Structure formats: C-alpha cells, structure tokens
Amino acid sequence: MAALLTAAVAIALIMMTKGTKLDSEGYVGKRTIEINDGQMTPEALLAMGRVSDPQMSPDGQYILYGVSYTDVKENRSVRNLFLCSPDGSWTAQLTKSGKSIGNARWCNGGKSIAFTMDGQIWTARIKKGKDSWSLGNLRQISDIPSGISEFKLSPDQKSLMYITYIKGPVKKPSDCYQDLDKADAYTTDDLMYRHWDHVVTEIPHTFISKFNFKKEKSVLQENSVDILSADEQMFELPTEPFGGLEQLDWSPDGRYIAYSCRKLTGKRYAFSTNTEIYIYDTDSGSTSVIGMKGGYDTDPAWSPDGSAICWISMERDGYEADKQRLMTAQVGYTAEGPVFKDIQDITSEFKYNASGPVWSGDSGSIFFSALAEGLQGIFEAKRENGRWVISRITGEDAWYDFGSPFHVACSGDGERTLYTTWCSMDFPTEIAAVETGAQGVSYRQVTDENGHIISRLAEHKTEARMIKTVDGKDMLTWVLYPPHFDPSKVYPAILICLGGPQGTLSQGWSYRWNYRLMAAQGYITILPNRRGTTAFGQEWTEQISGDYPGLNMQDYICAAKALKAEPYVGKTAACGASYGGYSVYNLCGVHGDVFDAFIAHAGIFNEEHMYMTTEEMWFPNFDNGGLHECAIDPRTGTEDAPCGPAGDGVTFGGIMQGGSPWSNKPEAVRHYALSPHKSVTNWHTPLMVIHGGKDYRVPVDQGLAAYNAAQMMGVPSRLLVFPDENHWILKPQNALMWHREYFRWLDTYCKE
Numbered sequence: 001m002a003a004l005l006t007a008a009v010a011i012a013l014i015m016m017t018k019g020t021k022l023d024s025e026g027y028v029g030k031r032t033i034e035i036n037d038g039q040m041t042p043e044a045l046l047a048m049g050r051v052s053d054p055q056m057s058p059d060g061q062y063i064l065y066g067v068s069y070t071d072v073k074e075n076r077s078v079r080n081l082f083l084c085s086p087d088g089s090w091t092a093q094l095t096k097s098g099k100s101i102g103n104a105r106w107c108n109g110g111k112s113i114a115f116t117m118d119g120q121i122w123t124a125r126i127k128k129g130k131d132s133w134s135l136g137n138l139r140q141i142s143d144i145p146s147g148i149s150e151f152k153l154s155p156d157q158k159s160l161m162y163i164t165y166i167k168g169p170v171k172k173p174s175d176c177y178q179d180l181d182k183a184d185a186y187t188t189d190d191l192m193y194r195h196w197d198h199v200v201t202e203i204p205h206t207f208i209s210k211f212n213f214k215k216e217k218s219v220l221q222e223n224s225v226d227i228l229s230a231d232e233q234m235f236e237l238p239t240e241p242f243g244g245l246e247q248l249d250w251s252p253d254g255r256y257i258a259y260s261c262r263k264l265t266g267k268r269y270a271f272s273t274n275t276e277i278y279i280y281d282t283d284s285g286s287t288s289v290i291g292m293k294g295g296y297d298t299d300p301a302w303s304p305d306g307s308a309i310c311w312i313s314m315e316r317d318g319y320e321a322d323k324q325r326l327m328t329a330q331v332g333y334t335a336e337g338p339v340f341k342d343i344q345d346i347t348s349e350f351k352y353n354a355s356g357p358v359w360s361g362d363s364g365s366i367f368f369s370a371l372a373e374g375l376q377g378i379f380e381a382k383r384e385n386g387r388w389v390i391s392r393i394t395g396e397d398a399w400y401d402f403g404s405p406f407h408v409a410c411s412g413d414g415e416r417t418l419y420t421t422w423c424s425m426d427f428p429t430e431i432a433a434v435e436t437g438a439q440g441v442s443y444r445q446v447t448d449e450n451g452h453i454i455s456r457l458a459e460h461k462t463e464a465r466m467i468k469t470v471d472g473k474d475m476l477t478w479v480l481y482p483p484h485f486d487p488s489k490v491y492p493a494i495l496i497c498l499g500g501p502q503g504t505l506s507q508g509w510s511y512r513w514n515y516r517l518m519a520a521q522g523y524i525t526i527l528p529n530r531r532g533t534t535a536f537g538q539e540w541t542e543q544i545s546g547d548y549p550g551l552n553m554q555d556y557i558c559a560a561k562a563l564k565a566e567p568y569v570g571k572t573a574a575c576g577a578s579y580g581g582y583s584v585y586n587l588c589g590v591h592g593d594v595f596d597a598f599i600a601h602a603g604i605f606n607e608e609h610m611y612m613t614t615e616e617m618w619f620p621n622f623d624n625g626g627l628h629e630c631a632i633d634p635r636t637g638t639e640d641a642p643c644g645p646a647g648d649g650v651t652f653g654g655i656m657q658g659g660s661p662w663s664n665k666p667e668a669v670r671h672y673a674l675s676p677h678k679s680v681t682n683w684h685t686p687l688m689v690i691h692g693g694k695d696y697r698v699p700v701d702q703g704l705a706a707y708n709a710a711q712m713m714g715v716p717s718r719l720l721v722f723p724d725e726n727h728w729i730l731k732p733q734n735a736l737m738w739h740r741e742y743f744r745w746l747d748t749y750c751k752e
Contacts, residue, residue, distance in 0.1 A: 002157070004315025020319030028071045028100025030449070038458030038483060040520035042739035045281050045511060046732055049449040053103070054077075054431050056407035056419060058110040060086070062555055063431060064094075064367075064417070067449055072732045073742055081115070086409075086419065086433070088446040094135060103150050107157050107213050112137075114213060114456025120163070123213040125702035141211070144239050149204070150245045152256040153211060160211040161227070161248060161257065162217070165202040169234055169265065171191070172201055181255050190266030195615050196241035197694045197726030206237045206248060208282060227257065228282050229287070234265045239275055243298075251302050256338060258300035259311060268748035270617040271655050272321045274317045277411060282338055290329060290340050295322055299356065301645050303363040307659055309340070309367055310357050318618040318656075319624070321502035321545070323538045324353035326381060328388075335376070346381050346388040351537045354379070356404030367393075367418065369404045371504045371535035374464070376401035377432060380416060390735040394434060395419065395441055399462070400424045401507045402434070412655060414438070419446070423509040425462060425480065425516055428456050458483035460508075461518050467528065467562045469662040470554045476536070478505060478521040478527040490570040493524040495595075497583035501544050501552075501623065504535040512738070513577065514730060524752070526563050526572075530555035532579075545623045546659075546667040548579075548607075549674040550585055556587065560594050571750040575742075577601035578698060578727065582676065585706055588687060597749035598743060601690040602698045607675035608661040615701045625668030626659030680709040687717040688745040690738065692725035718745060 027269050033047040039095045047070070054065040063086060068079040079100040084091040095101055097117065104115040112125045121142040124135045142148055144164050151162040167175070170193045173183035186199050191198055228237055238247040239262050248259040262275040270295040277290040277297045290297075297312035302309050309329050314322035326347045329340040347354050352370040359366055377394040405418040415437030422432040422443075431446040463479045482491060497506055497511070505527040527538065531552040532544030544552050556574065563569045574595045576583050581603015588598055604610050611620045639674045650658040650665060658665045687710045691703030695703050700721065709716035720741050722734050729738045 012135060024075075024076075024096045024098055024708070026078065027080075027096050028069045028074070028076070028098075029080070029093075029096065030067075030069060030452075030664075033453060035453070035456045037398045038456065040457045040517050042517065042736055044071070044453055044457070045073075045514055045517055046072055046735060048428055048511075050077075050079075050511075051421070051429050051431060051447055051449050054406055054419070054421065055104065055106060056086075057106055058409070060409060062086075063446065064104055064106065064113065065431060065447070066102060068100070070732045072505065072736060074609075075731055075733045077732065081113075084424075084431070085449055086417075086446065088448075091447065105151075105153055107153060112213050114141065114151070114153065116148060116151065116536040119149075120144065121148055121160075121219060125431065130309060133397075137205055139214070139215065139216045141213070142209075143217040144219065144221055144224075150252065152245045152248065154250045155252055156254050157213075158211060158340075159208055159344065161206050161208045161245070161250075162219070162224075162353075163204050163206050163238065163245060166205050166233065168203040170200045191270040191617065192266060192615060194696045196696055197692075198696075200697050203234070203236045204238060205233075206245075209256070225282075225285070227259065228261075229285075232263065235261060235263050235484045237261050247298060247300070249291050249300050252304055252306040253337075254267060256280065256302075257282065258311075258673070259294075260296075260298045260300060265655070267617075267655055270615065271533060271621060271657075273292060273314065273320055273618050274318055279338055284337075286337065288337055290343070292327070292343075293317075295319055299355050300364075301359060302331075303359045304361055306333075307363060310359070312354060312357065313345070319545075321500075321534065321541055321618060324355060326354040326357060326366065327349075328366070337467075344388075347716050350379075350390050353534055357405050358406070358408075360408055361410070365553055367405050367408065371404060371506055372396075372533050374504065374506055374529055375399065375477070376403075376506050376508070376535075378402045378405065380635075393436060393441065394443075398443065399464075399507050400432075400443075401509075402432070403429075406541045424507040425478070427510065428509045429474070453572060456687070457516075457520070460516065461485060467534075467559050469551070471532075475555055475559070475632055476529045477562075478515075478529075479563070480515050480520050480525040480527075482522050482524065485568075487568045490568055490752075491522060491524050492746070493526055493563060493569050493572040493575045494518050494746065494750075495526040495528070495556060495572060496562075496572055496667075497556060497580035497587075498528075498530065498533065499576065499578035499580045501548070501579035501582075502541055506535065512735065517739070521747075524563065524569055528555055528559035530559075542605055546625050546627050546671065548582065548623065548671060549590075550626070553583065553586055553590065556583065557591065558593055564594070570752070571596040573597040573599065573657055573746055573750050575599040576603070577599075577747075578603065581698070582701075584687075585676035586674075586679075589676060589682040591685070597686045597688075599688045599690065600706065602695055603702065603706065604676070604688075604698055605702045605709075606677040607672055609705075610698065610702060611659075611661055613701070615696050621657055621659040624659035624671045625663060625665050626656065627667065677705065677709065679706050680713055683710060683713045683715050686745075686749045688718045688720065688741075690720045690741075692727060692729065693721060693723035694726045697727050716749075728732040 033044045048094040050068040068077045070077045072490045081094040101114045107114045114123045146164045148162045170188045173180040173369045177342045207226045209219045209224040257280040260275045273295045279288045293316045297313045298307045300311040313325045313327045316322045325345045330342045332339040357368045361675040381390045400422040403421040405420045407419040409417045418434040423429040435442045460483045461481045466474045466475045467477045515525045581600035584598045584600035650663045689707040690698045691704045
C-alpha cells in the first residue's frame with residue numbers, strides 16, 4: 001500500500017503544480033545525516049523533522065499532519081503535509097512545496113483540505129481510490145492584503161474565522177506625515193509600545209467570513225466582519241505574543257464564538273493579565289462576557305452538545321503562574337443569547353495546573369494535560385453522580401510528555417484510544433496513541449519521522465533522583481548520563497538553571513536546550529526542579545515569587561554539591577536562559593567554588609534597569625515583591641484599596657507597583673538590594689554571555705552590561721550576540737552557531 005500511496009502522491013504533485021503557485025522550488029525534505037560512533041551532534045539535531053498539528057479525518061480513517069525540515073545551508077525551514085493511518089501502518093507525503101504549508105484542516109466531508117500558504121487560505125480536493133490518494137483542484141480562497149496567519153472553520157463549514165493584522169497604537173512616520181514614507185522611526189504616548197520581538201505598529205484581530213471551498217478568492221476584506229467592535233480596535237484578539245486560534249471556539253451550531261481577550265491598552269494592559277471569556281453572537285454582532293474578575297481566562301471550549309463550556313482560569317490578576325483551574329459553566333439559551341450558570345472550578349481539589357481542555361464526544365468528560373511530579377500526563381475529568389471526578393490516564397511510570405488528545409475513539413467493549421502527541425528527552429514530538437480498557441493502559445507510536453536518526457544514536461541512561469534541599473524538602477532532579485557511562489571514570493557536568501521563573505524540567509524535547517545532545521558530548525546533565533517549578537503543587541511554585549535570590553538558588557547549589565560528591569563527577573558548569581540566565585548571574589556572586597564555568601543566555605542582570613525596560617510589567621511587578629496586590633478591574637479601570645490581606649498595595653501613577661524599584665515593600669527592597677549586578681566584585685568564574693538583539697522581554701543591554709562587568713572584574717568572559725534574534729535563537733545557522741559556541745566554551749573550562 002505504501003508504494004501505491006507514494007506513486008499517487010507523485011501524480012498528485014504534478015497535478016497540483018501545473019498552473020498553480022504550489023511548486024517544489026526551494027523544497028526541503030527529510031535527509032540523512034552522518035552519525036559517527038552513535039554520537040548525537042548539533043547537525044543531527046537540526047536535521048530532525050518537526051511533527052505538528054495532527055488532525056483526524058471525519059471518518060476516523062486518516063491523520064493529516066505537518067512536518068518541518070531544515071536546510072542549514074539555505075538558512076530556512078519548510079513545512080509540508082503528510083497523511084498516516086491511525087494504526088501507523090503507512091504514511092504518505094501529500095505536498096512537496098518550496099513554501100511552508102500550515103493550519104491544514106479537513107473540509108467538504110473529508111474530501112478536501114484547507115490550509116495556509118503564502119499568507120492566504122487555499123483548498124485542494126482529495127481523491128481517494130482503492131489503494132491510493134491524489135490531490136487536485138487547488139484554489140486560493142482568500143485575498144486579504146495583510147495576510148492570514150491562522151483560520152478555523154465553523155462546525156457546518158459554511159463560515160470561518162481568521163487572524164490578520166490591523167494598525168496598532170504605535171505610529172510610523174507615514175502614519176503622521178504622508179511625505180515621510182522613507183523615514184524610519186516610531187512614536188508612542190503609552191506603554192506596551194513593543195512586545196517580545198516587535199514594535200507594536202500592528203496588532204492581531206480576528207474576522208469572520210463565509211467559506212466556500214470551491215469559490216476562488218471568496219474570503220475578502222470587504223466581506224469579512226471584525227469580531228471586535230469599532231470602539232475596541234486597539235484590543236488584541238488573540239492576545240499576544242503567543243495566543244492563536246486556540247483562544248477562540250465556535251459553538252456547535254456555529255452561531256456563537258467564545259474568545260479570550262484582554263480588553264485593555266497601554267499601562268493598564270502592561271500591568272494586567274486579566275483576560276475574560278467573551279461570547280460573540282454572529283447573528284446580531286453583540287458581545288457578552290462570562291465575568292471572572294481576576295487573571296488569565298483562556299482556552300474556551302464548547303461541549304459538543306452545546307450544553308456547557310469549559311476554560312482555563314487563573315484567580316489573581318498580574319500573576320502569570322497562578323494555578324491554572326479548569327472551569328465549567330452550564331449554558332442556557334434565550335432570545336437574547338446564551339446564559340451561563342453553575343460556574344465551578346472542577347479542579348479545586350486537583351493539585352496541578354490543567355491545560356488544553358478537550359471535550360469527549362458525548363460531552364460527559366473533559367480530557368486535559370497537566371504537569372504532575374515532573375511528567376506531563378493526560379487526565380480526565382468525568383461527571384459522575386452530579387460531580388466531577390478527575391483521574392490520571394497516562395501512568396506515572398510513563399516517562400514521556402503527552403499533549404492533550406486531538407481525537408478520542410471508543411469501541412463497543414468500553415475500550416478507548418486517545419490520539420495525541422508525545423516526546424521525551426530521548427526523542428522529538430511524534431503522534432502517539434494511548435489505549436485504555438480492561439487490560440489497563442498501553443502506548444504506541446503512530447509516526448516515526450526521525451527513526452532514521454534516533455535509531456543510530458548511542459543510548460544513554462536517565463535517572464530520576466530525589467535531592468534534599470537546605471530546608472529538608474525532596475527535589476526531583478533528572479540526571480542524564482553520557483552514552484557508555486562508566487562510573488569508574490570522571491565526567492564533566494552541566495547543571496541546568498530553568499527559565500520562567502515558573503516552569504518545569506520534565507520529559508520535554510527542545511531544539512535549543514537539548515539535554516540528550518549535552519549528554520552526548522560527554523557531560524553528565526543535571527536538571528533540578530527547584531522552587532518555582534510548576535509540577536509539584538502551588539506552594540512549591542509560588543515560593544520563588546519575591547524570593548529570586550533565596551531558596552531556589554540554594555536548591556541549585558544543593559543539587560550541584562550532591563552530584564559533585566559522586567566520584568564520577570568532575571568540573572561542573574551552570575547554564576541557563578531567561579530567569580535561568582538571572583540564576584547564572586546570581587550564582588556568579590554567591591557560589592564560592594561550586595562551579596567551574598557559567599553560560600547565561602538572555603539573562604536578567606540588573607533588576608532595577610530590567611523593570612524600566614521590559615514590556616509586560618505585570619511580570620516583574622508581581623515577582624519582584626508585588627505579591628498580594630489587588631487586581632485592576634478592566635471594566636472600571638480602578639483598583640480596590642486597601643490591597644491584599646494586609647493592605648500592602650503600593651500605587652504610583654494610578655497603577656499598583658508594589659514590586660517596583662521605588663516601592664518600600666520589604667520584599668521589593670530586599671529583591672533589588674540583591675540584584676546580581678550588586679555582587680560583581682565577587683565574580684571570579686569564567687562566564688559566557690549570549691543574547692538576542694531583538695529580545696524585548698529581557699533587553700539585550702542586560703547581557704551587554706553583564707559581559708562588560710565581567711571584563712572589568714578581570715573574569716574570563718565571552719560575548720555572543722545575535723542581532724536579528726529574539727528571546728530564542730530560531731534561524732538554522734544561528735542555532736548551529738549557538739550550539740558550537742556553547743560546547744566550545746564548556747569544553748574549554750570543564751574538560752580536562
């Protein structure tokens with residue numbers, strides 16, 4: 001069958017290419033890579049295919065997904081479409097385009113697909129024979145001048161919503177003076193004038209339009225409707241910098257759209273995380289809200305029968321790492337629109353953060369993923385006797401990170417198959433199936449895009465180790481040992497300082513901080529889940545806020561000392577990015593002689609300057625000492641006073657700023673007094689500084705200042721700046737440069 005499919009795809013490509021924009025010029029596909037003695041290299045890492053966005057066909061017979069492959073020489077990646085069977089017995093490549101294809105969705109009852117390419121929506125008909133497939137009738141459905149980044153079809157597939165960009169609050173010269181079209185400048189009168197890696201001259205908006213998979217260029221600006229009203233044009237939908245169409249959901253009848261939005265601008269936006277779930281009526285154009293005063297409300301999902309809605313919610317405004325509660329509400333329908341009642345937190349007794357909720361087909365269960373005790377598992381919330389009961393589906397012994405299911409198949413004998421994705425520290429994301437029934441739970445991998453590389457790599461050992469902290473708590477620490485590890489020998493080590501500051505070192509796979517790659521270079525790789533990590537309950541997570549220089553720094557030192565007590569651990573480096581970079585700069589001044597080298601990527605060096613140059617102000621305000629502050633109500637623009645249980649709010653300029661450098665709150669005063677830049681006279685250990693020039697979350701001058709300080713202190717130091725990268729290093733050749741310089745520095749100071 002595979003041979004027939006391959007032949008069919010080849011024919012299809014000829015059919016689609018003729019007279020269309022879909023051609024193979026610039027195509028990047030799977031390639032082999034040289035592997036010597038089983039050693040993983042940065043080149044092997046970049047050669048791997050990146051599987052994403054699987055979609056089950058309406059009849060449950062096929063999975064449509066995308067794979068991106070990288071051409072380092074051309075410094076680009078291209079994403080194409082594939083099909084596979086749910087049992088993994090065959091795969092077929094649907095496109096060999098030189099331009100990336102994304103957001104592919106089944107339409108026309110599974111006879112066609114719609115997708116994005118070149119910033120527009122396209123459709124192609126799928127023709128299925130007895131043992132083969134073909135593609136044809138390629139059409140460009142949209143013609144939106146500013147382009148389309150994502151779209152989502154309505155349940156009846158007669159309409160779609162799509163994301164495009166409109167003019168934002170920051171003005172370019174030509175916005176103010178038409179004769180200055182060649183001037184390069186921007187002007188603003190408020191905060192949030194830049195975000196993540198761009199100046200906010202444009203913002204995302206979501207539009208709806210009729211959809212006809214047969215009619216070319218039927219989705220136009222003039223026949224599209226903006227979900228946001230005329231007086232809401234400066235609000236983002238979806239919320240930047242990472243929000244997408246997972247923040248909007250069609251009701252089963254297609255009349256309503258639930259969406260998450262932070263309806264604030266300027267300083268209020270910068271200091272708040274208060275998004276709400278709004279309901280847009282496509283018939284009347286009216287909007288209502290599920291009022292939840294507090295922080296983030298995201299990821300709305302209607303039940304298939306329309307009787308309920310669920311979403312993820314945080315209780316406190318201004319705090320990005322509050323517990324992620326799974327909320328539900330019953331939905332009633334009136335002539336004026338839906339009515340929401342019986343709103344409840346169904347995870348009130350659940351210790352962990354819920355994410356990615358997905359309803360079962362019968363509307364009786366909600367599947368979601370959660371990081372629990374260092375592993376991301378799949379959980380089910382099921383209605384039983386009028387109450388919600390939560391159970392873990394994937395076992396604690398399954399050392400994988402699972403995504404939320406994208407499809408659940410049930411058989412008549414009570415067995416279920418959950419189609420999802422998984423990865424681990426050993427392999428990148430692949431499509432997988434989780435099968436449950438009377439015999440328990442089993443797992444199988446459906447795709448194997450990288451088996452031709454992974455199978456040739458030398459195996460290594462991973463250990464889950466519990467290390468005692470200075471206050472006697474147990475801290476899960478993953479330890480990866482080099483291939484062919486021999487305990488009678490001595491190995492250099494790398495201790496990873498986690499970013500965030502809230503997050504988890506789980507079984508995830510990264511194309512930047514890849515721990516298997518580090519172990520493959522001969523390093524014992526140490527991953528402590530220090531205070532602030534999110535998979536061990538809210539108390540462990542929240543301890544770090546207001547205590548950056550405190551217990552979590554001691555957690556790192558405890559982990560390093562515990563491993564260095566082993567006879568096989570030699571020189572040890574501490575490396576980290578973002579808050580992990582802050583951790584490195586802090587450890588530089590307090591570690592004594594625990595570490596032999598440091599690498600800080602995109603790290604915070606001067607906390608005072610950081611507060612005045614970053615963009616999302618709620619982030620430093622809360623964590624730098626502004627705990628327990630009251631929330632800003634976006635509907636009134638006011639805050640309650642006194643704030644917090646002790647009335648400890650601090651207001652400057654009409655904004656709560658208890659975590660600012662000018663606050664007199666004890667937590668803030670201590671925080672800034674212990675900023676890493678205050679201890680540079682204690683620095684003596686070799687330090688490498690890496691930063692992106694377009695990083696607006698932790699601006700590049702933080703890295704430059706740290707490097708300059710190291711130079712002035714006479715500390716061996718090296719600076720690596722990527723002028724065109726943001727908080728991450730994304731371009732292929734830049735990524736390869738990053739890895740080569742990273743290991744060059746470590747090899748210099750940690751290997752004998």
